[in-house]
Amino acid sequence: MKIKTRFAPSPTGYLHVGGARTALYSWLFSRHAGGEFVLRIEDTDLERSTQEAIDAIMAGMNWLNLDWDEGPYFQTKRFDRYNAVIEQMLQQGTAYKCYCSKERLESVREQQMAAGEKPRYDGHCRDNASNHDEHQPHVVRFRNPQTGSVIFDDKIRGPIEFSNQELDDLIIRRSDGAPTYNFCVVIDDWDMAITHVIRGEDHINNTPRQINILKALGAPVPEYAHVSMILGDDGKKLSKRHGAVGVMQYRDDGYLPQALLNYLVRLGWSHGDQEIFSLDEMKTHFTIEAINKSASAFNTEKLQWLNHHYINHLPAEEVATHLAWHMEQQGIDTTQGPVLTELVKLMGERCKTLKEMAQASRYFYQDFSEFDADAAKKHLRPVARQPLQLVREKLAAIREWSVESIHHAIQSSADELAVGMGKVGMPLRVAVTGAGQSPGMDVTVHAIGQQCTLARIDQALAYITARETQN
Ligand code: GLU
Numbered sequence: 001m002k003i004k005t006r007f008a009p010s011p012t013g014y015l016h017v018g019g020a021r022t023a024l025y026s027w028l029f030s031r032h033a034g035g036e037f038v039l040r041i042e043d044t045d046l047e048r049s050t051q052e053a054i055d056a057i058m059a060g061m062n063w064l065n066l067d068w069d070e071g072p073y074f075q076t077k078r079f080d081r082y083n084a085v086i087e088q089m090l091q092q093g094t095a096y097k098c099y100c101s102k103e104r105l106e107s108v109r110e111q112q113m114a115a116g117e118k119p120r121y122d123g124h125c126r127d128n129a130s131n132h133d134e135h136q137p138h139v140v141r142f143r144n145p146q147t148g149s150v151i152f153d154d155k156i157r158g159p160i161e162f163s164n165q166e167l168d169d170l171i172i173r174r175s176d177g178a179p180t181y182n183f184c185v186v187i188d189d190w191d192m193a194i195t196h197v198i199r200g201e202d203h204i205n206n207t208p209r210q211i212n213i214l215k216a217l218g219a220p221v222p223e224y225a226h227v228s229m230i231l232g233d234d235g236k237k238l239s240k241r242h243g244a245v246g247v248m249q250y251r252d253d254g255y256l257p258q259a260l261l262n263y264l265v266r267l268g269w270s271h272g273d274q275e276i277f278s279l280d281e282m283k284t285h286f287t288i289e290a291i292n293k294s295a296s297a298f299n300t301e302k303l304q305w306l307n308h309h310y311i312n313h314l315p316a317e318e319v320a321t322h323l324a325w326h327m328e329q330q331g332i333d334t335t336q337g338p339v340l341t342e343l344v345k346l347m348g349e350r351c352k353t354l355k356e357m358a359q360a361s362r363y364f365y366q367d368f369s370e371f372d373a374d375a376a377k378k379h380l381r382p383v384a385r386q387p388l389q390l391v392r393e394k395l396a397a398i399r400e401w402s403v404e405s406i407h408h409a410i411q412s413s414a415d416e417l418a419v420g421m422g423k424v425g426m427p428l429r430v431a432v433t434g435a436g437q438s439p440g441m442d443v444t445v446h447a448i449g450q451q452c453t454l455a456r457i458d459q460a461l462a463y464i465t466a467r468e469t470q471n
Pocket of ligand 1: 007008042199
């Protein structure tokens with residue numbers, strides 16, 4: 001049997017981390033088994049579904065590189081199919097038309113509540129529909145079995161049982177002719193030959209209803225696995241209050257898709273005590289059985305740790321393509337200056353996110369007219385003039401601009417003045433980067449280039465002079 005899974009988001013908002021994790025688990029399960037993965041957009045709720053949300057979901061899936069073999073299917077394009085099945089069920093008697101008025105349903109409900117019962121449809125039209133003119137307004141209900149129970153063996157939670165008495169006759173088509181959500185899911189899972197339904201635990205209550213309909217249709221019942229929810233680091237259900245929950249927000253915040261995937265796979269799944277998983281390793285080791293039953297709490301620090309890892313361990317070319325987007329976002333033209341792969345190697349160790357890297361790398365590509373106030377106050381003082389002048393002279397004299405020759409220029413300046421390296425290096429750092437922090441001076445100066453370095457040292461010397469005359 002070919003394993004086939006699906007991700008079936010409702011397009012009512014962006015792809016959030018919970019959805020992305022469900023998508024990842026479904027995707028991994030099919031990839032692990034050499035099966036297929038379907039993307040299905042559940043857009044039957046016309047009021048809440050938007051094209052913007054569809055675009056955001058697709059953007060999230062694409063950014064995470066979760067590719068699908070079939071789809072995207074749209075439920076709104078399949079209404080004819082759903083209606084054809086409903087007609088067939090009406091003929092076979094597994095569904096019936098219900099003409100009960102709102103008022104009647106409301107009064108039944110009130111009576112049940114008053115009697116301390118759980119409100120449910122009382123089955124009034126179940127065997128009584130022939131008394132009505134067919135064209136009177138009606139809904140179509142599924143004839144749910146009235147005895148026995150539905151048991152399914154949830155692949156994460158173990159056996160779950162629902163008594164059929166708890167499940168009333170579900171409306172499968174509304175009076176306006178629109179098939180309802182649970183019904184569409186059933187027909188889709190059937191038509192698309194889904195073998196494993198991996199979805200959020202908020203759907204557990206839908207599962208027995210869906211199984212009953214599948215059985216009434218003589219359709220195979222897939223395996224089900226309900227994934228627990230993600231909590232914020234305060235133990236409450238993850239929501240906007242916790243900051244970024246939309247996947248694309250993580251891109252904007254400077255995370256690599258690999259880091260987020262690795263983070264999400266471990267958030268609720270484990271393989272021994274391994275923390276770092278390449279995509280191939282995830283595919284190799286993934287099993288549903290190793291998904292954790294309990295809810296998992298989001299931990300931004302761990303995500304940052306993984307991001308830092310991937311910034312430094314993925315091929316620099318790959319990181320650079322993501323970094324290029326951030327540079328552009330920050331309006332930094334990188335056509336002049338170090339190539340981005342070099343920048344990744346230079347800055348990687350110091351940065352947890354690519355956004356941070358882009359922000360901290362501006363000086364490699366753009367001149368500046370102001371120094372970081374604290375750094376300048378501390379390091380661009382009159383005592384720095386002599387070391388800066390000397391190192392400028394030596395840097396200007398370099399014929400072959402290399403990290404070694406630069407290193408030698410700085411070192412020999414310090415030696416000649418009989419001071420520590422820092423007495424030369426720190427003023428030089430503030431002069432050429434404008435800031436008090438940067439990678440090693442030799443590599444930084446090398447990346448900035450000879451001409452630009454000399455011009456910036458001149459700017460710093462002028463600053464020192466101006467400061468002196470002010471005092
Ligand atoms: N459309 C549902 C959701 O976004 C998922 C339904 C399912 O996976 O069966 O929550």
